Amino acid sequence: MSKTRAGLLRHIRGHANSGNYNCCGKAFQDAYNLRKFQRTKDPNVTCVYSAAGALRTNENGTFRLTRKLQFAMPALGLNPQIDFDGSINELPGNVFIKIRELLDRNPADKDWRALIRCVESNPKYKISNVSVEQWSPAISHESPGGKLLTELGSRGMRVGELRENLEKINIDTFQLGLSPYEAIRLITSPSTSKDLYDGDTLELVIEATGRPHPRYQWFFCENGKNDFKKLQGYNQAILRIQHITQQNAGGYSCQIHNCGDPNKTVLTKLTVVSVSPNPRVANGLHPPDSGDFIYMFSQLSAVDPDHVAALVNGLQDRSADYGSALESITQIQYKLITGHPQDITVTLGQSFKLSVKTSGDPPIHYQWYRNGVKLEDGQGPTYNVICADKEDMGSYYCIVNNGVKKEQCRTAQVKETIKTLEADITIISHPQSVDLSFGGSALFSVEAQCHLPLSYQWFKDGAPITGETGSDLKIVNIQEQVKQGLYQCEVSLATPVAGIERKRKLSKSAFLRLKIPAVTDNIMYNPSDKVALLIGNSDYKSEIKLAAPKSDVHDLAEQLASMDFRVVTLLNLTKPEIENAVMEFSRLIGPNVYVLFYFCGHGFEENGISFLVPTDAPSMYSAEECVNAFSVLDNFQRKQPALICMIIDICRRAGKVKSNAHPSLFDQKVSKGNTIYCYATSPGLAAFEDKNHGLLLYHLKPLICKPVGIEKLFSEIKEEFFKVPKHSTRQLPELRSNLSEPNRSLTDRIAKKGNTQSYDLQTQIWNSYHVKPPKASGQLP
Structure with a gap:
């Protein structure tokens, strides 16, 4: 020592x-x-x-x-505006932009490609690098990182999941407001x-x-x-x-x-x-010989001048034999750029790329310039242009920086190939991105000029849309998330012309974003419970048998159960059985409860009153032998529920035998402002079934789980009905409502807080319906 x-x-x-x-x-x-x-x-x-x-x-x-x-450090704590259970598409704009820029500009071990590798273990989020590479050049005002975030959001990724994956690739989520201070x-x-x-x-x-x-x-x-x-x-x-x-x-x-x-x-x-x-x-x-020292010196970073000086002094102290090595050391220069871009000539409409090669300690940052103006999408070792335009011509150079040294490559000239005959296509206006709500419509337009006739072809996410060959693309009544994506139009010469190259030009991409409101959006209403009684009569003694009731009741029950309804389904009931079922079902009803009643079978109407035909009705049945729909409603109203939805899927023609039925008391019976009626057809008309489904449920089934107000829901069902001529010419649904709160929705979430006692009581009653009767023994005579 x-x-x-x-x-x-x-x-x-x-x-x-x-x-x-x-x-x-x-x-x-x-x-x-x-x-x-x-x-x-x-x-x-x-x-x-x-x-x-x-x-x-x-x-x-x-x-x-x-x-x-x-210190220039961020404030401590989480961003209170961020919902970690929400979609990443609902992130605050400034946070979304920060994440996008980090994914675009970070080194390869924590950029957008690293995020793809991180999430690919989940099949739901698996995205190929090739797909994102195809997105990037086609998006004029977006980035690969931004497109990836949007795509993951559309596939259901929550903010909490995104935070976990960002941490896995060593991105500091605290700086983004996604993590608390530790x-x-x-x-x-x-x-x-x-x-x-x-x-x-x-x-x-x-x-x-x-x-x-x-x-x-x-x-x-x-x-x-x-x-x-x-x-x-x-x-x-x-x-x-x-x-x-x-x-x-x-x-x-x-x-x-x-x-x-x-x-x-x-x-x-x-x-x-x-x-x-x-x-x-x-x-x-x-x-070590002098060559070893020269190599050793070349490996030292320029950030260590004190160590370089110490090495030189040490060599001088040890031996004069290293004099030639020291002389060589002084001539070594640290070079960051090892390969420069070359001049190229390109034809308009074709692709080209410029590249720079580097060596040195990572991370290395790149910034490309055209005619002295910084290119926002040029932050890599290669700058790509998919479809060259006149504005892409000019002088290009790249500035490279690794935090230790900064160098500029040689300037490369990109020139247009000169042709004797050309047909320039100029796009005057490009399609614009739109944000739509569920059921909205979008119109994308492109306007181009050329001295020759033009043709158009629209693309969605890089794939051509069959039949969309006009300058406008209209998408109406959007109901599905698959409509969300990137839309772009290719403009080209309509017919080939001798001596002129057939040119093509792509418009800028427009993004269609579809916002489907979540169930939690309707925070104004939270019922204490939701119950439904579904009755389907098909096997009649004296009437034509029906095919639809059994399957319609089954399908509707599944959808209501998915919205947390307690569902009672009954088939082929007599009049006493229907009345007893309504009385027993009413025990589940209370204040702030949603009630849905559905009857599918034969029926008729007299004096504005609808009658439900039981399976045991005689051939010439009268009103007294059937069930009055208003009596069903009256049983429900006695329990003062928050919402009553009556769906009556029957014919509304006159009965076979004249009865003494009183005029409709609808206004008096539903004066509490809590009732909505949906009739399968209008007064005087029949209701039909198609194969195994009634026409009403055919249009009701795709929309009933939609999280919108119930009046708006049934209005949309009517609109869908009228879009099918073969249905609307035979059957006209009718909607009657006196709701004082029309924004209540069947998808509203149940809130037990403050209603625990009543909810537990209703649960006991519900469970009692599922208890099997005790075994009994007897002797046959």
């Missing part, structure tokens, strides 16, 4: 018993315990909080920081001492966690001095110095921080490094 090394250790350990470790000034431990960096009351001592100031000891043994450097936790620290020889590599490794991600700054105190200096450029978790010399001997420590509060900064324990003469050189055992 060298004398300097031994002396330093004795000096440091001199106060071990008192717990105060010294290095050339008896307060070394204070320098490496930031909790002791407090403002001193001694007027002769200055103490400034700093992230990277030079450390010096005062006469009284305390430490002072001689240079002030303010204090620094030191997992691995360097050893307190390290013995090396001249020419060895010094490597000190730290592992720490925290949010935002920890920042590092290494400090060094040279042997025999009382001055801690910041090591410029050494701000990573690993400190690596190659080919060390005696000048690298001393104390090393790292300052770790992730916020502007100095009390949250962590300082690692002192690592004392001793450097002894290399025994191989002293014993004449094959010392």
